[in-house]
Amino acid sequence: MRTYQVARPVVRWPKVLIHICLIVGAVLMMYPVVWMLSASFKPENAIFSDPGLLPKQFTFQNYVSGWTALATPLGFGTFFWNSFLVSVGAVIGNVISCSMAAYAFARLKLKFRPLWFAIMLGTVMLPYHAIVVPQYILFKSVGWINTFLPLIVPKFLATDAFFIFLMIQFMRSLPRELDEAAKMDGCGPIRLFWRVILPLTTPALVTTAIFTFIWTWSDFFSQLIFLNTLQIYTLPVALRTFLDSTGTSSYGGLFAMSILSLLPIFGFFLAFQRLLTEGISTTGMKG
């Protein structure tokens, strides 16, 4: 009979210590946000002169004035809605198109695969500012300027190579035996994608969804260039109007609305992050 000697590690980090480190880290993470939160409740002229975290004078005025600052029917809500539409559209687009492209690169037979892969990666390497003007001219010629189309349609065409590459890496981490077993059960490539690969790369899909939502929600430059009228401005563009260097700025309104604009993305993140915790068991094969 064999007895196993379980090796006892010499050093064992107590869980309490880890918790302490994490909490200290958490404070460092949150300090700026807390600062902004407290500033949003201070009267305008006290924001910079009163440096403490607890406002000496507490007021909701910034939220009220910030919400109604721009002449739109729903107040600042209009911009929340616009950002929401654009971000959700982008998420759906990215998740669908990038997973399809990634599957092709990672699993399917492709002639000239290395070439397309290199090109795909190459598209990430040119700074966006260099192509925005040609893109503007292109969109102008089809009449898409001042709509959400230039912000959403590219996502359905897998233009975010970041996520294609991300999903490729995740898909390549799945052993080929899975594919083979599924093929023996009669799965064609499409069903393999739909029933096997896709569910197993859920963490990557969730990550894509989260990042796309957040990055679209905070994307300023392309939204500035493609949107003209106030009614369809998204949040980042609308927030920028609070700070005009040639006139009076309203920091209070800026901070208040910035805090509010953090809530949906934080909410989105919280809702979806639970999907990241589900681990994967290789013995489970749906189908």
Add this chain to the structure above:
Amino acid sequence: MSTTQVQAGQVGANKKLQVEKRKLPLGVRENLIGYLFLLPWFLGLFTLTIGPMLGSLYLSFTRYDLLSAPQWIGLQNFIAMFSDIRFLDALRVTAIYVVLSVPLKLAVALLVALALNKGLRGLGIYRAVYYVPSLLGGSVAIAILWRQIFGQNGIVNQGLALLGIHGLSSWVADPNTSVYTLIILAAWQFGSPMLIFLAGLKQIPGEMYEAAGIDGAGPFSKFLQITLPLLTPIIFFNLVLQMIGAFQAFTPAFIVSSGSGGPYDSTLFYTLYIYQQGFGYFHMGYASAMAWVLLMIIALFTAVAFTSSRFWVFYQDER
């Protein structure tokens, strides 16, 4: 199409029959399906990406101020770059930023992901909290916050005063230290690579750890023999993309320096200078030339990374 039989032995034969009924051989069909899945990407590539990219390549050989048609000037933009002191400043600042911020950010992200992966209580909350800085992203508020924190009377100096170090001036406003505050800003926003590491860690099957534990492996060797190798595809991904992102970093410098790249060009990131030249002074041709030089630098580093990956990245799909 009829439903497929599940019996193992017959399936192969049935499938082959069905396939032969169709006109296309299996190899070509697989290729076609491959291209079918790539179809959206191809569409996007040829209409939205390649076109504008080639457009900007053309512009890099011209003088173009957006307000009238481009004028061909050949290689003048590329030659002018190397006697432009601000261009050289931008190269230097960006190099420092990439070399320092990428390893730092990845190290912090990996450490925190490992810590959070231990199945601690409150995991969800910690994960959310550690991601919050990345949510602030490029908001205008960050600029103000960062100046407050690293300013002369900001919390950093107050903390240092508690440790007995007094009389320090603003970190953000001093050209000797300003870029380091941006490196810290980058590291502070490690939430994205952290999440990706977490997702990668979750994909490692628990059974492997259990099996190793039965064989007598301790936590450290579990990390070295299981976690690290299986995580290499994700590490590689984060490395390459964080590096590309760092080369192209724009927003932190833009908002913290209010678009100036100062003081004394100490925060003049490469893409910030591209933006200044292209959209500030309307030298779109010159800006495009700089963008293509950046692309070549990035392509070079990425190629090096990919070549090295053969030696340390381990994919499960290798036969």
Add this chain to the structure above:
Amino acid sequence: MDSTLGRRDFLKISAGALAGIGTLGVAGCGNEPAARNGKKALQFTFWGSTTRATRTDKAVQLYQQLYPHTTIGTQFTDFNSYWPKLATQISGGSAPDLIQMDMRFIDQYQKKALLLDLSRFIPQPISLPDFNQVLLKGSEAEGVVYGIPFGGNFLGILYDKNLLQKAGVEMPEQARDWTWDGFAEYTLHISKALGPGVYGTEDASANIWAIETFIRQRGKELYTSEGQRAFNRQDAFDWFAYWDKLRKSGACATPAVESESSSTIPALSTLAQRKAAINFSPSNLIQATQAATPHNVGLFLCPSTTGLSDNGTYLKASMLMSASATTQYPDEVAKFITFLFTNNGAIKALGIERGIPGSARAQALLKPSLKLSDTIQLNLVHLITATSRPKLVLDPPGAGEVSDLLTMIAQGLSFGKLTAAEAADTFVAQTDQALERVGV
């Protein structure tokens, strides 16, 4: 399980997605008024804050009530985002009809024939009989009016009355020696009297308008009418050496203090933060600066080389109302511009938010709403109009880059990375390069 089920699901989702994009895309259609059944639709773009947007909308509403066959859509964003956006719109062929302009850009735009020649609409229908002629002339390009100034401002000094009193010096208006040399002593005295952390003046070496004033006092301009550099190395050296001296003596603020403040946001200026007693500032910022500090703020002219006889100051249009050369409705545009500048309702709606109007009648109309600081501004504007040498050379396209170069080099000098001689050499060389990069 049927593999077609998988495909069908997939197709269903794709169809749904396409429908989704369609609705989302259409949902995001901006209300850009399109010309239908004889209605004219114009686009008016400007930069500013929400305050300005509200006022402008009021004026536009008034116009639309008077002329119901015209709709005017407004677009606005902040100053720094305005120019990239406008240039992109023009490159795509969708220039707005009415364009708010700035003196720094007007030359560039008119040289590319992008701005409507408004001279042919003056005096009919744009009638400006009582308009400040110096202001109007200063905004012309080659004798043609491309924009009507909303108001005029000049570079002056804002001073903190309380701090000056505390330091025991006379107010700048009463100063015996308001030359640069006298200014150096004046501010040194203030710094010494007020103790550490508070200075006589801010460090204005990075301020392009200040160096321009300095050079104009020597009878020159920054640029020639061909867009070349018109100052020489000695001018640059004298400027940098002067501020180096002030910095070393402690008369002006240290680089650390300067970097903590903002030269463009009044609330964050060294004056508003009570760290400096004097700031070099555009005159129209007096109101915003006063609002940011409990001390009393005054406005006066910059120091000069010889005393006040030629102090290099000139009246500059703060912003202008221009129009696109490719507008489909030039007559309508002219009518709207006339309305903005001559209609009582419009004048009141816009107020002095864009500057004190150039028309005497408008000034009188707004007089009740003028604060003390505005009146001081107004008086100085009249003084400058009467006595100063107008600037008749427009800023060339490279001027923006030169301004940023000055900031960068002045910062380098102040942090000790460059000597004054090196700063002057670099500034001159890089200015030439920047102006050269533009070409024709």
